[in-house]
Amino acid sequence: xxxxxxxxxxxxxxxxxxxxxxxxxxxxxxxxxxxxxxxxxxxxxxxxxxxxxxxxxxxxxxxxxxxxxxxxxxxxxxxxxxxxxxxxxxxxxxxxxxxx
Amino acid sequence: xxxxxxxxxxxxxxxxxxxxxxxxxxxxxxxxxxxxxxxxxxxxxxxxxxxxxxxxxxxxxxxxxxxxxxxxxxxxxxxxxxxxxxxxxxxxxxxxxxxxxxxxxxxxxxxxxxxxxxxxxxxxxxxxxxxxxxxxxxxxxxxxxxxxxxxxxxx
Numbered sequence: 001x002x003x004x005x006x007x008x009x010x011x012x013x014x015x016x017x018x019x020x021x022x023x024x025x026x027x028x029x030x031x032x033x034x035x036x037x038x039x040x041x042x043x044x045x046x047x048x049x050x051x052x053x054x055x056x057x058x059x060x061x062x063x064x065x066x067x068x069x070x071x072x073x074x075x076x077x078x079x080x081x082x083x084x085x086x087x088x089x090x091x092x093x094x095x096x097x098x099x100x
Numbered sequence: 101x102x103x104x105x106x107x108x109x110x111x112x113x114x115x116x117x118x119x120x121x122x123x124x125x126x127x128x129x130x131x132x133x134x135x136x137x138x139x140x141x142x143x144x145x146x147x148x149x150x151x152x153x154x155x156x157x158x159x160x161x162x163x164x165x166x167x168x169x170x171x172x173x174x175x176x177x178x179x180x181x182x183x184x185x186x187x188x189x190x191x192x193x194x195x196x197x198x199x200x201x202x203x204x205x206x207x208x209x210x211x212x213x214x215x216x217x218x219x220x221x222x223x224x225x226x227x228x229x230x231x232x233x234x235x236x237x238x239x240x241x242x243x244x245x246x247x248x249x250x251x252x253x254x255x
Contacts, residue, residue, distance in 0.1 A: 028184065028185035
């Protein structure tokens with residue numbers, strides 16, 4: 001059972017969507033995330049760097065023809081933090097009762 | 101910090117999480133190349149069935165089936181439609197391979213029925229025309245048919 005734990009690092013909306021996307025995939029390419037989240041290269045790089053610093057995400061550079069592609073994936077710690085955060089959000093909603 | 105979060109905010113955050121998961125779920129499917137390769141194979145088998153000897157059509161059908169099981173098995177989970185991401189097994193579900201196989205079997209039945217119908221109607225080269233019809237359905241409509249079938253099957 002996942003322990004509910006609100007995570008301030010994950011909660012901001014862009015980062016939450018980014019982590020939720022990575023949680024639903026084994027890995028995702030930088031270009032895919034950029035298009036899906038409608039972020040600029042620098043904005044996405046910044047978000048990924050923040051998550052990587054926290055140990056929630058790993059990125060790897062893979063050769064693709066003459067260029068290199070960046071692939072991101074959630075780490076076990078990132079997945080645990082995400083699951084805990086979602087559980088905490090559910091607890092807040094459950095405590096408040098059904099929406100009117 | 102969680103004390104500062106209003107239930108409405110938490111609800112909208114959960115909606116964002118669900119939306120992201122659903123968006124990744126939309127990526128489940130097979131690559132376009134798979135459908136066009138399948139359509140081409142269908143066409144070749146239809147032509148061989150019509151103009152070639154029975155043994156050649158039988159060998160080609162077996163080779164096609166064997167080739168499919170070797171090269172397409174990795175794709176049937178539906179997790180590798182594009183090179184942009186690999187959908188998690190949890191999101192892709194376990195029914196996609198069964199749906200693809202069921203869809204292909206239904207198309208085999210449809211091709212045979214169409215060929216028999218065209219033959220009864222006196223059309224020349226019935227199995228070629230039936231294969232052309234099936235190949236067009238697979239090539240142009242394969243991804244969409246699979247998407248609809250997955251929705252019906254709640255896969």
